[in-house]
Amino acid sequence: MxxxxxxxxxxxxxxxxxxxxxxxxxxxxxxxxxxxxxxxxxxxxxxxxxxxxxxxxxxxxxxxxxxxxxxxxxxxxxxxxxxxxxxxxxxxxxxxxxxxxxxxxxxxxxxxxxxxxxxxxxxxxxxxxxxxxxxxxxxxxxxxxxxxxxxxxxxxxxxxxxxxxxxxxxxxxxxxxxxxxxxxxxxxxxxENKPFAAQKLLGRALESLQRTPDGRIVWAHVTQRDFADFDATDEMTEGVVGAVRAVQGSDVALFLREMPTGRLRVSLRSRDPIDVTQVAAEFGGGGHRLASGCTLDGPLAAAEALLVAAVERHIAGVPAAAVPACAA
Ligand SMILES: [Mn+2]
Missing domain, CATH: 3.90.1640.10 (inorganic pyrophosphatase (n-terminal core))
Structure with a gap:
């Protein structure tokens, strides 16, 4: 100093x-x-x-x-x-x-x-x-x-x-x-200063929300059609993965957005001790332990299936994230 x-x-x-x-x-x-x-x-x-x-x-x-x-x-x-x-x-x-x-x-x-x-x-x-x-x-x-x-x-x-x-x-x-x-x-x-289109896009993303039967993996997406419907831009997806991650009992959250090329940009979030960089790395991506990203080829449904399977392999045997004592 x-x-x-x-x-x-x-x-x-x-x-x-x-x-x-x-x-x-x-x-x-x-x-x-x-x-x-x-x-x-x-x-x-x-x-x-x-x-x-x-x-x-x-x-x-x-x-x-x-x-x-x-x-x-x-x-x-x-x-x-x-x-x-x-x-x-x-x-x-x-x-x-x-x-x-x-x-x-x-x-x-x-x-x-x-x-x-x-x-x-x-x-x-x-x-x-x-x-x-x-x-x-x-x-x-x-x-x-x-x-x-x-x-x-x-x-x-x-x-x-x-x-x-x-x-x-x-x-x-x-x-x-x-x-x-x-x-x-x-x-x-x-x-609290979000463009109207960004909130509408968040709505579409949440509409698409899915999870595995055990609830540990939660995911959502937006398509090029969704962007076009609201005249939304890619920057407007900031924060969407946080809304996905907020689902009770989730250990890993995924958010996929379709690019104009048809490729899919993916944001991954996890709770301790799950490290999503290892999943992102399987698809050529990287980032931090609890927040990573990667890009996959389309189509969307195939990419989602690949990703969810990869996360399932990765968390198999890893205990569920230690959820703080939230009042039930
Ligand atoms: Mn800083």
């Missing part, structure tokens, strides 16, 4: 970069750090190769985010929440041109990079690390910083519901609320 703080203090032209398909944590962390550095008189360039999604456009400072820059005269680069450097997309050129690079992240798997690394796998969000950086820099967080950090926490913890939540996460959330950030207005912008 001391090395990072010294580098940030010494630098004048700083470029910050977030990952592609940006989420609330990568953008909120970048914007919060940007506000803090600007308050110290630094020139700050904010890069997000994929821009800012409409649902996160409310984040204070979002209008200053650029998708590209031709500048190569930065004296320091900071990459936030990226996992590996490839994940910042076209921002790589500007970032690599800086003589010093700081990697701030709570993903601590492969792909670490940069001369200075602030990595903490116990942080629920990169925002937790950014907060410590701001305090170490002597920045007093204000409302714009608080809104960005609270949004990052809310999105990376599923509104403080995931296993990554710690007392530190809650304490930081509380501090951001004390500074004036409002969880309800952030949640409304981020989680």
């Amino acid at each position: 001391a090395v990072a703080v010294a580098a940030l203090r010494a630098a004048d032209q700083i470029v910050l970069a977030s990952h592609i398909n940006p989420d609330g944590d990568t953008l909120g962390s970048m914007l919060a750090l940007g506000w803090g550095l600007r308050s110290l008189g630094k020139s700050v360039t904010l890069l997000s190769a994929d821009g800012v999604p409409a649902t996160l456009g409310f984040l204070p400072g979002a209008e200053a985010v650029q998708t590209r820059t031709d500048r190569r005269d930065f004296d320091l680069a900071v990459v936030l929440d990226a996992g590996d450097l490839e994940r910042i997309g076209v921002s790589q050129e500007a970032v690599r041109s800086a003589p010093t690079l700081i990697d701030i992240d709570h993903h601590v798997t492969a792909g670490q990079f940069g001369q200075i690394r602030l990595l903490d796998s116990t942080a629920a969000a990169t925002a937790e690390i950014v907060y410590d950086v701001l305090l170490s820099l002597g920045v007093s967080p204000d409302l714009p910083i608080a809104v960005n950090l609270l949004c990052a926490l809310l999105t990376d913890t599923g509104s403080f519901r995931y296993r990554n939540v710690t007392p530190r996460t809650m304490a930081l959330g509380g501090e951001m609320i004390r500074l004036g950030a409002s969880p309800d207005s952030i949640a409304e912008c981020v989680f």
Whole structure:
């Protein structure tokens, strides 16, 4: 931390970069750090190769985010929440041109990079690390910083519901609320701001819901016809697999979406201790233990049968996920 703080203090032209398909944590962390550095008189360039999604456009400072820059005269680069450097997309050129690079992240798997690394796998969000950086820099967080950090926490913890939540996460959330950030207005912008077509598509997906006789595997799909009926886009399927996974007694949830080519893109989710990367890998995919993806050839019914059979083989002998004591 001391090395990072010294580098940030010494630098004048700083470029910050977030990952592609940006989420609330990568953008909120970048914007919060940007506000803090600007308050110290630094020139700050904010890069997000994929821009800012409409649902996160409310984040204070979002209008200053650029998708590209031709500048190569930065004296320091900071990459936030990226996992590996490839994940910042076209921002790589500007970032690599800086003589010093700081990697701030709570993903601590492969792909670490940069001369200075602030990595903490116990942080629920990169925002937790950014907060410590701001305090170490002597920045007093204000409302714009608080809104960005609270949004990052809310999105990376599923509104403080995931296993990554710690007392530190809650304490930081509380501090951001004390500074004036409002969880309800952030949640409304981020989680209750769905296009009509997206909700109709979710309805179609749930209409297709099926499960194995023992209920351990649950799956759903949307077809090209469904997309066409509502004029829906592929991004509108985000979150559908979560609704599939919410079925009582399910250990593995699958969501298949038919692409214009007829191929099927599959999202897999599981509950501990079931590892779905191994199933995804059978079909050339990958991801995380509890959240993976792969792509299969059509037709849909054949792909579903193949996948369900693969999951059944995989979970045979694996005890059912330890369901927390939910009141019956
Ligand atoms: Mn994150």
